[in-house]
Amino acid sequence: MQNNTQPDIYLRNLCKRFGDIIAVQNLTLEVHKGEFLTLLGPSGSGKTTTLRMIGGFEKPTEGEIYIQGELVNDKPPNKRSTRTVFQDLSLFPHMTVGENIGYGLLFQGLNKNDRKNKALKALELVGLEGLYKRKVTTLSGGQKQRVALARALVTQPPILLLDEPLGALDEKLRERMQAELKNLHQMLGISFIAVTHNQEEALTMSDRIAIINKGRLEQVATPREIYENPKTEFVADFIGLANILEGEIIEDNTGVEKLLSNGLEYFIPTKDKFNKGDNVILMVRPERIAIGDKVKGYKNSFSVTVRNILYKGVCSEFYISFDNDQEMRIRVESKSFWQDRFTGGKITIGWDERDTVVLKRESK
Numbered sequence: 001m002q003n004n005t006q007p008d009i010y011l012r013n014l015c016k017r018f019g020d021i022i023a024v025q026n027l028t029l030e031v032h033k034g035e036f037l038t039l040l041g042p043s044g045s046g047k048t049t050t051l052r053m054i055g056g057f058e059k060p061t062e063g064e065i066y067i068q069g070e071l072v073n074d075k076p077p078n079k080r081s082t083r084t085v086f087q088d089l090s091l092f093p094h095m096t097v098g099e100n101i102g103y104g105l106l107f108q109g110l111n112k113n114d115r116k117n118k119a120l121k122a123l124e125l126v127g128l129e130g131l132y133k134r135k136v137t138t139l140s141g142g143q144k145q146r147v148a149l150a151r152a153l154v155t156q157p158p159i160l161l162l163d164e165p166l167g168a169l170d171e172k173l174r175e176r177m178q179a180e181l182k183n184l185h186q187m188l189g190i191s192f193i194a195v196t197h198n199q200e201e202a203l204t205m206s207d208r209i210a211i212i213n214k215g216r217l218e219q220v221a222t223p224r225e226i227y228e229n230p231k232t233e234f235v236a237d238f239i240g241l242a243n244i245l246e247g248e249i250i251e252d253n254t255g256v257e258k259l260l261s262n263g264l265e266y267f268i269p270t271k272d273k274f275n276k277g278d279n280v281i282l283m284v285r286p287e288r289i290a291i292g293d294k295v296k297g298y299k300n301s302f303s304v305t306v307r308n309i310l311y312k313g314v315c316s317e318f319y320i321s322f323d324n325d326q327e328m329r330i331r332v333e334s335k336s337f338w339q340d341r342f343t344g345g346k347i348t349i350g351w352d353e354r355d356t357v358v359l360k361r362e363s364k
């Protein structure tokens with residue numbers, strides 16, 4: 001049965017244990033039709049295991065996997081609507097590019113000519129026209145990556161699974177391939193589920209990101225939501241750079257909520273409603289903190305000591321400390337005349353309280 005609102009993939013309370021190791025715990029997640037969803041998390045968090053269960057290469061210990069409305073727990077990989085590009089690509093080294101791509105079509109009852117035409121089309125799709133007869137061992141890393149993609153796409157699967165698709169590439173090529181993968185996804189209109197531990201890649205390519213930590217789903221949301229509005233302390237800390245303060249909610253005599261942290265008071269966004277005395281964390285990104293004249297009318301404004309400045313080309317990172325010894329990192333656009341003139345001295349820093357995220361503290 002199929003309808004338009006039905007998710008392409010529905011994982012329900014998925015668990016996977018390997019002996020004593022709990023790789024995936026109680027994971028519930030929907031992937032919408034035509035969506036680019038990325039599973040992002042630290043090493044060992046269960047991303048590959050989740051993807052392998054969707055592809056049929058691993059059996060869930062508990063829970064269900066539905067693909068396009070059908071329960072597929074007991075179906076082998078080749079009976080599912082998914083194709084997988086593995087992290088190591090798994091190309092056949094003794095075969096040519098064309099043979100590698102055509103391999104996936106062998107069991108579809110197509111004649112040799114049709115197989116070749118389809119393989120040529122898939123090669124064109126990934127920008128490798130003219131390499132049909134090449135041995136895969138003679139290809140560059142980026143070319144191999146594209147061949148693996150073409151091999152998965154040649155069968156026109158409704159759902160493509162990608163495990164660290166760009167992991168083996170150098171940074172320049174990785175950036176280019178990120179754009180290409182995104183284009184390819186838009187062109188094909190099928191669902192892509194990718195696994196990565198590279199957050200920039202996830203933020204750039206995905207429609208939504210699912211953050212996995214210790215086998216559990218922490219948050220699933222658009223890249224912007226994940227970055228601007230993390231729902232847990234883990235997500236706040238894991239994505240991007242974050243300054244995190246711990247403190248307690250206080251109110252001034254007009255009822256304005258503030259955070260009291262180690263003797264200093266910080267204004268927080270009024271949309272966050274906490275109770276007086278709540279233990280919370282406050283997160284502010286280094287690039288949202290201004291220095292010097294730029295602090296303007298910010299309510300959160302402090303005189304701090306510069307401990308160190310790291311020059312990083314486009315930006316410079318200031319390591320500063322408050323009067324209560326609280327440390328923070330600040331990222332500002334570099335100025336050629338700064339050099340080290342601030343180090344050891346005092347500067348004014350500040351931020352708009354709307355650029356902070358306040359979360360209830362999780363019990364550890």
Ligand SMILES: Nc1ncnc2c1ncn2[C@@H]1O[C@H](COP(=O)(O)OP(=O)(O)OP(=O)(O)O)[C@@H](O)[C@H]1O
Nearest residue numbers: 018021022023042043044045046047048049050197
């Ligand atoms: N076949 C297996 N047997 C035993 N333990 C396994 C097996 N496969 C995975 N694990 C364990 O399950 C946990 C999750 O592994 P998984 O490969 O899913 O992590 P990952 O998030 O993909 O990490 P990485 O980013 O390093 O690839 C790890 O602790 C891993 O050691």
Ligand SMILES: [Mg+2]
Nearest residue numbers: 047048049195
């Ligand atoms: Mg992995």
